[in-house]
Amino acid sequence: MPRRVERCFGCGCEVDHDAAGLNKKLLGENVSKFFCLPCLADNLEVTVEDLLAKIEEFKSQGCKLFT
Numbered sequence: 001m002p003r004r005v006e007r008c009f010g011c012g013c014e015v016d017h018d019a020a021g022l023n024k025k026l027l028g029e030n031v032s033k034f035f036c037l038p039c040l041a042d043n044l045e046v047t048v049e050d051l052l053a054k055i056e057e058f059k060s061q062g063c064k065l066f067t
């Protein structure tokens with residue numbers, strides 16, 4: 001099954017699978033706009049490192065959005 005490639009709503013760059021999963025996790029599963037990590041970090045007033053840590057945390061919980 002081909003994966004849909006999401007584009008960042010903020011800067012137009014490609015949003016990778018983990019980042020897309022994080023968007024869903026933080027903004028709701030039905031989000032229609034995706035943000036890349038730098039733009040998402042900006043929006044949430046956190047750092048990219050914080051977001052990467054979150055992704056690892058969700059992965060370690062076995063979250064299906066990140067498999």
Ligand SMILES: [Zn+2]
Nearest residue numbers: 008011036039
């Ligand atoms: Zn962006």
